[in-house]
Structure formats: C-alpha cells, structure tokens
Amino acid sequence: MENFEPEIVAFCCHYCAYTAADMAGSKRLSYPPNVKIIRVPCTGKVDAIHIMKALLKGADGVYVAGCLEGDCHFKNGNIRAAHRVAYVQKMLNDIGWDGERVEMITMSAGMGERFAQTAKEFTEKIRQLGPSPAKTAAGQAAVG
Template identity: 60%
Template sequence: MNKDFEPQIIAFCCKYCAYAAADLAGSMRLNYPSNIKIIQVPCTGRVDIIHLLRAIEDGADGVYVAGCMEGDCHFVCGNIKTRKKVEYVKKTLAELGIEPERVEMFNLSSAMGPRFAEIANQMGERIRNLGPSPLNIKQAA
C-alpha cells in the first residue's frame, strides 16, 4: 500500500440532515478528512445509481450517501429508495471485481455533527486501507 495515498471520497449529502450535520461539524471545529468532497442534494432520493457508478468511474476511491434518519425523510421515502440503489451498486461493483465497501449509505439527523465527522473519518480510513480504486489509473500506478 502506498503510504502517501490520500483517497478521494465523494459524499452525497441531503440538504436537510446530512449537509446540516456537516455544517455543524465544521462549526464545532471537528476534524474530518479534507479529501472528502461534499455534494449537497435536495434529497438522497435524487442520487441515482448512475451518479454513484460515475463517481467511481471518474476516479473517486470511495463514495457515500448520507441522508435523513429512516422514517424522517423530508420527502417521505427518498432515503429508503436510495438505500436500495446503494445496495444495487455494491452488488454491481462486487460482480465487476471491485470492493463493494467503496460505496456506503448512512443516516443521520441535522444535530449529529459529531456523527458526521465520525462517518467521514471511518470512510477515509476504510478507503485508505482498501487502497486506490482499480479504476483510478493515476494513483494505482
């Protein structure tokens, strides 16, 4: 494993809960990896399978979706639908010989800034242990 490897991670975050939790983590000055790129979405239900696969294809070493707590989605069931999409992507990656652990879904409320930082740190460590994505030719070499 390359000791200088810094994984590139994309986090699709629900505007109402996960993005607000990320904002709270920042306000609380909690540390989490700066190589996590947060993309705010109106609801995790707007994140499609193609977005997750395209992020991996375009060089992300890991991708996660963070949304409202199950049962508390501002758009009723967007996060439940997205959990199924994430599971489908994980299965597809496994079939392609790519570690399914590179993709994950988390649920949190807007008041969970410390949990957001914990998730970001966990994903950073998980992807660092997996190493560069096999599709990321620049870092795999």
Template identity: 60%
Template sequence: MSDFEPIVVAFCCHYCAYGAADLAGSMRLEYPTNLRIIRLPCTGKITPVFLLRAFEKGADGVYVAGCLEGDCHFIQGNLVAKPRVNYTKKLIQEVGLEPERLEMFNMSAAMGPRFAEVAREFVQRIKELGPSPLNKNYHIQSDAA
C-alpha cells in the first residue's frame, strides 16, 4: 500500500483554479504528479454524471476547484457546483465508496501556493484511504506483483 500512487482527477475552472495551477507552475511550486486536471469553462458545468464517470473509470479521488464564493466569472456557477458535489458524495456512498474521495475547493487565480497545497493535501488524503476498488490498473498491478 505504501507505494500506492493514486489517480486524482481535478475539475478546474478556467477562471481560477486552472490559472492557479498555471501560477503554481510558474512559481516552480511542487505538487504531486497524481493530478489529472480537466479544465472547465466554469464549475457550474459540473454535473453528477461527470464526477461519477471519473470514479467509474477508476479515479481514486476527484475534486472540483472553483472560484472563491462571490467571485464566480459567471456570477453563481460555483454556488451551483457546491450542492451538486455534495449530492454526488451521497451517490458514491450508495455505491460503497467513501464520500471523502470527492471534494470541492475554492480558490482564486492568484492562489498558486494554495493550489499546490490543496493538491498535496488531497492526494495525501486519498493515499490514506487507499485505492478505489474500481481502480482496475492498481489491482491488476498488485495482483501481478
């Protein structure tokens, strides 16, 4: 389990978290390579289907990163996303996955260090939870070992 490197899908808003990721890179900040970033025009685009599909395809953790509350480029997209993420937590719990595998974060495009911090913390959280039972790649590798 100690060599477990989770796959974390991060749905990032173009106007904040995606910019923050860019800034983190420009600032030469280190954050885990486990992240698979998917850019969204706004977190208001997120639906439970997107999040579930990520888990279905074997993601060990998924998070949505949107603008600070009150700062959404489209006025309230991030406020639309928040209850959807919470609702999806219940959906994955029904399936038998830990709701902690899914989270929503808020940050601005100027918060490069915060982006790296969130990435580190979340990846650490998923490492502690262990691989998702749906992560076939991990299970195939460990069976072969």
C-alpha cells in the first residue's frame, strides 16, 4: 500500500468550484494531481449513478464540489446535491464500503485556496482509506 495513488473524481459546478480550480491554477497553488475534474452546469446535475459508476469504474474517491449555501445559480441545486451525496454515503455504508469515499464540498468561485486545500485533504483521506473495494473485490491491482 506504500505507493498507493488514489484516483479521485471531482464533479465541479461550472459557476463556483470549477472556476475556483482555475483560480488555484492561476495562483500556482499546488494540490495532488490525483484529482480529475468533470465539469457540470450545477452540482444538482450530479446523479447518484454518476458517483456510483465512478467508484465502480475505478475511482477510489469521488467528491461533488458546489456553490456555498445560498449562492447556487439555480436556487438550490447544491442543496439537492448534498442530499444525494448523503444518500450515496449511507448506501455505501450499508454495503460495507466506506461512505467517506464520497463527499460534498462547497466553495465560491474566488476560493482558489479552498479548492487546493480540500483537494489535498480529500486525497489524503482516500489515501488513508486505501483502494476502492471495487478494485480489490474484482481482484484487480490498482489501475493507474
């Protein structure tokens, strides 16, 4: 497990977290390259299936990054996303996976530091948790 490099998928809202990631870049703030972003128009678009499929296909951790509460461009998409993430967490716990592998994070577009910081923290957490059970169950070595 020494050299385990987790694969992290981040579903990022175009209006906030995606922009914050760009800001982190423009400020040259370093964060783990394990994080790969998929842009969505709103975190409300992120389906439980997207999160589950990401885990099944090989992600060790998935987070959904949306706007701060009250700042959603579409009124309440981020709140809905938070509910869905909580639902997926519960489901994962129920089947004996770590619900912690998925998380909802909020930030505003200007928070480049927060983007980098949360990317670091989440990656570290997943590193501690180890590879996704999807991989070990299938008897596969970590892809990567």
